[in-house]
Amino acid sequence: MIAGWGERERSLLHDNAVWLIAFLAFAASITGIRNGFAFDDVRVIVEDQRLHQLQNAWHAFGQTYWLPKYGGSLFRPLTSFGFSLQWAMGHGSPFPFHVVSIALYVATSAAVFRLASQLFDEKAALIGAAIFAVHPLHVEAVANIVGQAELGAALFVVVGVSLYVDWWRARKVGPLQVAVLCLLYLCALMFKEHAVVMPALIVAVELLPSSIEEDGRQRLKRLWPVLLSMGIVGLSFVAIRAHIIGQVSGGGDEASVFVGQGFDARFLTMLRVVLEWIRLFLWPATLSADYSPPRISTATEFNPVMVPAVVVIAGLIAIAVWLRQRTPAATFSFSWAAITLLIPSNLIIVTGFVLAERAMFLPSIGVSLLLGAGVALILRVASQSARQLTVATLVVVIAAGVVRSSYRNPVWKNNEALFRQTVDDVPASWKAHIMLGEVLVNQGKGEGVFEMKLAYRLSPKNDVYPRYLIAHRLGLAKRREAALPFFREAIALAPANAGIRAEAAYCL
Numbered sequence: 001m002i003a004g005w006g007e008r009e010r011s012l013l014h015d016n017a018v019w020l021i022a023f024l025a026f027a028a029s030i031t032g033i034r035n036g037f038a039f040d041d042v043r044v045i046v047e048d049q050r051l052h053q054l055q056n057a058w059h060a061f062g063q064t065y066w067l068p069k070y071g072g073s074l075f076r077p078l079t080s081f082g083f084s085l086q087w088a089m090g091h092g093s094p095f096p097f098h099v100v101s102i103a104l105y106v107a108t109s110a111a112v113f114r115l116a117s118q119l120f121d122e123k124a125a126l127i128g129a130a131i132f133a134v135h136p137l138h139v140e141a142v143a144n145i146v147g148q149a150e151l152g153a154a155l156f157v158v159v160g161v162s163l164y165v166d167w168w169r170a171r172k173v174g175p176l177q178v179a180v181l182c183l184l185y186l187c188a189l190m191f192k193e194h195a196v197v198m199p200a201l202i203v204a205v206e207l208l209p210s211s212i213e214e215d216g217r218q219r220l221k222r223l224w225p226v227l228l229s230m231g232i233v234g235l236s237f238v239a240i241r242a243h244i245i246g247q248v249s250g251g252g253d254e255a256s257v258f259v260g261q262g263f264d265a266r267f268l269t270m271l272r273v274v275l276e277w278i279r280l281f282l283w284p285a286t287l288s289a290d291y292s293p294p295r296i297s298t299a300t301e302f303n304p305v306m307v308p309a310v311v312v313i314a315g316l317i318a319i320a321v322w323l324r325q326r327t328p329a330a331t332f333s334f335s336w337a338a339i340t341l342l343i344p345s346n347l348i349i350v351t352g353f354v355l356a357e358r359a360m361f362l363p364s365i366g367v368s369l370l371l372g373a374g375v376a377l378i379l380r381v382a383s384q385s386a387r388q389l390t391v392a393t394l395v396v397v398i399a400a401g402v403v404r405s406s407y408r409n410p411v412w413k414n415n416e417a418l419f420r421q422t423v424d425d426v427p428a429s430w431k432a433h434i435m436l437g438e439v440l441v442n443q444g445k446g447e448g449v450f451e452m453k454l455a456y457r458l459s460p461k462n463d464v465y466p467r468y469l470i471a472h473r474l475g476l477a478k479r480r481e482a483a484l485p486f487f488r489e490a491i492a493l494a495p496a497n498a499g500i501r502a503e504a505a506y507c508l
Contacts, residue, residue, distance in 0.1 A: 017126050018110050025109035025133035028402045029102045032143035032409035036094045038418045039289065040146045043070055045083050045097075052092070057084035064245050075241040078190035079149045097145040104151035105142045109133040111158040116369055118165045119208070119329035123379065127394065128372020134401030136284040136408055137364055140357040143412035150361040152191030157198050158365065160184035164202055164226075171222075178226055182233045189237045194343045194362060196238075199230045204335040209328050258350045261298060266346040268299035273355050274309040277341070280360060281367045287408060288425040289418060290432045291355040293460075298354070330373050336366030415439045423451075430458040430466050434473060441477040449474070449482050456486065464493040468500055471507070480507045 037046050048067055050056060060080035064072040082100065090096035113129035120128070132138075141147035160181055167177045181202070188195035206219055242248045258266055273296060280287075288295075299306070320334035342348050344359040353359070378390050411421045419436035426432055433455035440448030452470050459466035467490040474483035487504035494500060 017122065017129075018113055020126070021109050021113045021129045021133050022106045024130055024398070024402065025106045026102065028134045028136075028138075028405040029105050029142045029409065031406040032139075032412065033095070033098050033102065035098055035143055035410065035412050036414045037145065038412045038414050039144055041094075041097075041144060042415065043067065044146050045087065051080060051084040051087055054084065054088040057081055057088075060084060062244065073245055074193070075244045076149050076190065076192055078152060078187060079146075079192065082148060082152070083145075094145065097148075098143075101142050101145060101148055101151060104148060104155060105138070108151055108155045108158060111155060111162065112365055112368070115158055115162040115165070115365075116372060118162060119332065119369065120373055121376065124373045124376035126372070127375045128369045130398055131371050131401070132365060132368035134398055134405060135364060135368065136287060136401060136404040137280050137357055138361055139287065139405050139408040140289065140412070141361045143409040144358070147358050147361075149192040150194075150358050153188045153195040154362045154365070156184045156188035156191065157195050157201065157362065160188070160198060161201050161205065165205055165208070168205055168208075168222075173222055173226060178229050181226060182229050185230050186233050186237065189234070193241070194340075194359065196234055197339050197342060199227055199234070200339045201336060202226060202230070204332055204339065207324065207328050207332045207335060258298065258346060261300075263347075265298055265300050266350070268302060268306065269296075269354060270345045270347060271302075271306040271309040272296060272299055273345070274312060276355060277360065277363075278312065280357065281364060284404070286425065287357060289357075289411075289422045290426055290429050290435075291353070292429060292431045294428055295426050296354045327373065330370060333366045333369040333373070336369070337363045338366075340366065416443075428458060430455040433458065434466070434469055437470075438473040438477065441474065441479055448477075449479065452482070452486075462493060464490050464497070464500075467493065471500075472503060475503060475507050483507055 044066065045051060050059060050063060050067075058081070060083075061077040063080070065074035065076045065080055066072055083097070086096045086100055109129060109132055112132050113125060116125035116128045119125070141150040163177075163184075164173070164181060167173045185195070185198050188198060203223070206223070238248065258269075276291070276296065316334065320331045323330045323334070340363040341360075344351065344353075344356065344363070346354070351359075375390065375394060379387050382390060410417070412418055415435075416439050419432065419439055422429070422432040423436050433451045437448045437451030437455060440451060442448070452474060455466065456470055467486045471483045471486035471490060474480070474486070484504070484507060487500065487507060490500050491497070491504060
């Protein structure tokens with residue numbers, strides 16, 4: 001606290017800080033306001049006629065997120081319901097969607113500042129929330145409309161945990177508070193399944209200092225009604241979700257690179273991803289919409305490349321434990337990042353991706369809080385000249401975050417802009433060339449077939465999937481003559497695959 005300042009002055013400072021965070025989040029995201037529909041937006045929103053009739057908006061609570069022709073997987077009713085309302089508001093224009101995305105981002109950034117203020121002093125909270133508000137890693141979640149699933153889930157999770165911190169410190173965790181937590185948890189789940197880890201974040205709050213000494217039994221007595229109630233909500237959601245999509249897992253498992261792989265492959269692959277996570281959290285100069293092989297490939301055995309990741313993980317755990325008695329809020333922030341990374345790590349469930357920037361939105365909250373605390377510590381203990389240098393560096397970093405995010409947002413303007421940039425970001429990715437090729441072929445541009453052939457040359461020689469995918473996309477674009485050679489290669493690699501043979505027959 002600032003010496004000599006009363007509650008009124010501190011409240012005024014806090015209110016001004018909230019507006020500053022909101023402004024930074026707005027400044028970092030506003031250049032995406034003129035974006036159209038890109039990537040999954042097209043299949044999830046534009047092609048889904050179920051969302052285009054306002055009177056059918058409530059049907060979102062009983063239908064899959066993806067259309068049946070795309071596998072009918074996932075269940076995100078609040079996200080789908082919101083899309084239906086936004087479609088009606090703009091009569092199919094993407095503008096209302098991007099307004100809502102930016103508003104959700106601003107609200108989440110403000111909520112992160114409130115949570116940070118409960119954990120750290122004003123300076124650390126302001127720095128941490130400012131870093132979060134301008135972080136370029138968030139562009140995919142904000143500039144791409146389907147990222148509203150990430151934004152909505154994060155907002156409800158942060159608000160829920162923040163409220164619990166207040167109630168926990170005031171010892172007012174009664175039936176009403178438990179009911180509110182369960183409602184927020186359910187809303188977060190209905191935006192995106194990744195919010196399932198929220199009860200673990202509630203447990204992590206117990207790492208924070210308390211004004212009252214408690215033993216383990218007293219903590220458990222207070223905590224078990226919360227966890228039991230939230231557990232019932234979570235299990236009920238999973239049961240309803242399984243009924244809607246027809247299986248417990250879902251989520252794109254069939255398209256995952258981990259199909260047929262065991263836990264060991266997922267764990268070893270995660271070790272390859274760890275350093276990429278850290279790079280994206282700390283230095284997101286290079287971003288991409290595609291992290292598929294060969295950029296990050298699955299691993300089936302341990303190799304020396306994974307040693308740095310093991311050292312980093314062990315070091316972070318040691319630091320978190322060391323900080324437990326000295327700065328419990330920092331340990332909580334470590335725990336937040338670790339808990340929320342469990343789902344995108346593929347360690348608990350198999351997702352449809354190895355790494356996706358949008359899936360790092362929720363974990364980045366914990367990392368931002370840690371960075372804010374670290375910078376505040378430097379400002380507190382450093383010499384005057386070092387403090388001045390730190391402040392100047394921080395200002396440059398915040399400004400650079402706004403600039404980098406502002407330039408990155410328009411990349412998601414439409415599919416052609418996105419996939420051209422993705423090819424530039426990862427030129428060796430056959431998947432990126434296929435996506436660009438499909439867009440260009442559908443526009444009648446000969447360059448599209450060239451991109452498809454380039455994707456073929458970049459793909460693994462004995463992998464049937466890229467050959468089938470190229471043939472399938474060319475066939476859909478009525479470029480059947482160009483598709484036939486790829487169908488023949490796919491059949492040669494998978495002669496017993498009736499689906500590929502059927503599509504090849506139709507093509508013929």
